[in-house]
Amino acid sequence: MARHSRRRFLTYLVAAPTLAVATKIGLDAYAPGSADAAIPTPPAPADLVDLGDLLILAGAPTANMLVLKVDEEGIVHFRLPREEVGQGLTTAVAMLVAEELDTPLDRVRVQLDDARPELLFNQLTGSSNSVRSLYDPVRHTAAAARARMVGAAAKQWGLEADDLTVRQGVVVATDGRTASYGSLSAAAASLDLGSLAVTPKKAADHTLVGTPTSRIDARALVTGEQAYTLDLDVPGAKPCMVRRPPTINGTVKAVNNEAAV
Numbered sequence: 001m002a003r004h005s006r007r008r009f010l011t012y013l014v015a016a017p018t019l020a021v022a023t024k025i026g027l028d029a030y031a032p033g034s035a036d037a038a039i040p041t042p043p044a045p046a047d048l049v050d051l052g053d054l055l056i057l058a059g060a061p062t063a064n065m066l067v068l069k070v071d072e073e074g075i076v077h078f079r080l081p082r083e084e085v086g087q088g089l090t091t092a093v094a095m096l097v098a099e100e101l102d103t104p105l106d107r108v109r110v111q112l113d114d115a116r117p118e119l120l121f122n123q124l125t126g127s128s129n130s131v132r133s134l135y136d137p138v139r140h141t142a143a144a145a146r147a148r149m150v151g152a153a154a155k156q157w158g159l160e161a162d163d164l165t166v167r168q169g170v171v172v173a174t175d176g177r178t179a180s181y182g183s184l185s186a187a188a189a190s191l192d193l194g195s196l197a198v199t200p201k202k203a204a205d206h207t208l209v210g211t212p213t214s215r216i217d218a219r220a221l222v223t224g225e226q227a228y229t230l231d232l233d234v235p236g237a238k239p240c241m242v243r244r245p246p247t248i249n250g251t252v253k254a255v256n257n258e259a260a261v
Helices: 051-062 089-101 117-123 130-157 181-188 218-223
Strands: 019-021 067-070 076-080 108-112 165-167 170-172 178-180
Touching: 019 130, 019 181, 051 117, 051 130, 067 130, 067 181, 076 089, 076 130, 089 108, 089 130, 130 165, 130 170, 130 181, 170 181, 178 181
Parallel strands: 076 108
Antiparallel strands: 019 067, 067 076, 165 170, 170 178
16 A cells, blocks of 8 residues: 655744644456356455545645644644544544643643635545544644744743753743743744744654543533534524435435425
């Protein structure tokens, strides 16, 4: 199976009072040798190409259009262009964000993004593809935000960014000075930080990703606070339902209110 190991992601800096970063198939036919020989059938699409790879390629043109914001309280807000349907995707993405930002997981908020036509195929949720397709873009976006936080602290203190570290959402200098992400968010949004090196962590350096973690939405799920599709108030939306035929290959015979719909 072909792997696409080199992908480039652009990061956009949004003007705001706080930091916001936006991340030859051939079939051989064989003639049977005798009347009782088995006639080969063409392989199924899934035998020729991985559906997940196709979805990654389809979403590649807009894979960089991710939005991450760090507010003045140091809370990280990430807009997820996928659907959470119980598979734990919001938790997985929050872990990726927290890992790259070196911030506590409970400081990350993942919000399901509104449908955006410009995302094209980058909002499809299914085929166990979301983490595969978002893994690199999410990490790169969060790493870019971390680089801006460190760059802002380095500029304020007159130090080199390589001499600073980050612990639990706090930038630390070798002389003991510290600055929280919240206190740096406005400065990090400045456009005059220059060129910053953005390098996501190697898998071997992960301390959160790959560890057992409770779902970030667990409390909301069991207390009734979780917002579901039926809770959405969409202006002008009409109630609808799916009516399935009682027979195999059944078709619509008549629609009583066809003129109205």
